[in-house]
Amino acid sequence: MSAPKKVVLAYSGGLDTSIILKWLQTEYGCEVVTFTADLGQGEELDPARQKAELLGIKPENIYIEDIREEFVRDFVFPMFRANAQYEGLYLLGTSIARPLISKRLVEIAEATGADAVAHGATGKGNDQVRFELAAYALNPDIKVIAPWREWDLTSRTKLLEFAEANQIPIAKDKRGEAPFSVDANLLHTSSEGKVLEDPADMAPDYVYQRTVNPEDAPDQPEFIEIGFEKGDAVSINGEAMSPATILTKLNEYGGKHGIGRLDLVEGRFVGMKSRGIYETPGGTILLEAHRGIESITMDRGAMHLKDQLMPQYAEIIYNGFWYSPEREMLQAAIDKSQEHVTGTVRVKLYKGLASTVGRWSDHSLYSEEHVTFEDDAGAYDQKDAAGFIQLNALRLKLLAARDKRLK
Numbered sequence: 001m002s003a004p005k006k007v008v009l010a011y012s013g014g015l016d017t018s019i020i021l022k023w024l025q026t027e028y029g030c031e032v033v034t035f036t037a038d039l040g041q042g043e044e045l046d047p048a049r050q051k052a053e054l055l056g057i058k059p060e061n062i063y064i065e066d067i068r069e070e071f072v073r074d075f076v077f078p079m080f081r082a083n084a085q086y087e088g089l090y091l092l093g094t095s096i097a098r099p100l101i102s103k104r105l106v107e108i109a110e111a112t113g114a115d116a117v118a119h120g121a122t123g124k125g126n127d128q129v130r131f132e133l134a135a136y137a138l139n140p141d142i143k144v145i146a147p148w149r150e151w152d153l154t155s156r157t158k159l160l161e162f163a164e165a166n167q168i169p170i171a172k173d174k175r176g177e178a179p180f181s182v183d184a185n186l187l188h189t190s191s192e193g194k195v196l197e198d199p200a201d202m203a204p205d206y207v208y209q210r211t212v213n214p215e216d217a218p219d220q221p222e223f224i225e226i227g228f229e230k231g232d233a234v235s236i237n238g239e240a241m242s243p244a245t246i247l248t249k250l251n252e253y254g255g256k257h258g259i260g261r262l263d264l265v266e267g268r269f270v271g272m273k274s275r276g277i278y279e280t281p282g283g284t285i286l287l288e289a290h291r292g293i294e295s296i297t298m299d300r301g302a303m304h305l306k307d308q309l310m311p312q313y314a315e316i317i318y319n320g321f322w323y324s325p326e327r328e329m330l331q332a333a334i335d336k337s338q339e340h341v342t343g344t345v346r347v348k349l350y351k352g353l354a355s356t357v358g359r360w361s362d363h364s365l366y367s368e369e370h371v372t373f374e375d376d377a378g379a380y381d382q383k384d385a386a387g388f389i390q391l392n393a394l395r396l397k398l399l400a401a402r403d404k405r406l407k
Contacts, residue, residue: 005114007115012036027150070100082313269318
């Protein structure tokens with residue numbers, strides 16, 4: 001690959017991406033544009049601007065953007081319409097953020113005349129795949145630089161030496177080894193590495209950042225009502241809110257009640273197993289409520305088919321194929337299934353659990369007169385069940401008769 005002339009770097013303002021910024025300048029002699037995304041990670045972003053300026057980046061080449069609403073509206077909510085969970089448990093908080101970051105990297109590259117983008121993902125993880133597949137899907141001619149796969153800064157000591165040699169400020173808490181690595185956005189926090197690498201050891205309490213210990217959560221349950229329109233949450237307790245505001249509010253409820261903790265050993269796309277501690281308080285409540293409203297508004301056949309598609313859909317997102325025809329095909333089917341997923345769900349929050357305790361909708365398929373144990377006034381003729389059973393039993397009877405005959 002020829003040396004890039006201008007690179008758009010996904011820049012957090014932390015030590016690692018600051019080292020990457022300087023390395024790009026010294027290794028390639030190229031101009032660097034920084035992009036820092038506010039995805040609701042809960043960190044102050046002004047220091048990223050100050051750090052970039054300190055490292056010689058022109059003010060017009062520093063992009064800091066609040067993309068929380070786009071993140072939830074166009075990425076999180078479509079994913080939650082599918083009830084997506086990777087390997088049956090993981091709500092894909094890191095996975096779903098990468099295609100949006102890549103989208104903005106490519107768009108900024110086009111706007112600034114840059115011929116390359118760069119990220120700080122390591123060569124062992126999934127994120128390198130997600131960033132790069134998304135970038136190539138959006139611009140097949142873009143160059144992607146992954147310093148962790150190229151440089152010889154293979155230890156913390158070498159990284160710190162490089163930082164000192166290039167006058168990159170090092171916070172005091174960065175001198176020692178961080179006890180674990182954290183990725184965060186409005187949907188979740190993800191903690192991996194160091195003290196968490198042995199899956200036999202219980203994660204220390206200090207790893208959890210968004211949720212109280214369920215044992216220490218309030219002793220009284222709290223009830224909230226979430227309104228849905230076509231599969232997306234639109235209100236809490238009757239108050240209409242924007243997508244990002246809804247998720248922020250659900251995070252507050254979930255964090256208070258210790259909801260959404262997950263200790264998972266997952267199969268990475270690159271082949272290895274990894275152990276992560278995830279906190280998805282608002283997302284866990286949202287998943288429960290969404291399934292609650294689907295239960296009375298979706299036809300059985302459509303719901304069961306969607307549940308069969310979900311693992312494949314989740315794996316597509318986990319593996320980095322958000323911008324792929326297969327994801328778009330499945331999304332179209334999922335969105336079609338949500339046309340009548342409108343109504344309200346009451347959820348009980350208590351000691352780490354979110355439980356649906358009520359649901360109602362003008363689009364409901366639930367018919368009390370058909371299921372009542374009392375007189376149904378002729379709504380359902382129970383005698384019809386006999387023929388239904390006989391027809392469904394016919395092939396089982398034929399199989400049993402054959403097996404009896406051959407004994």
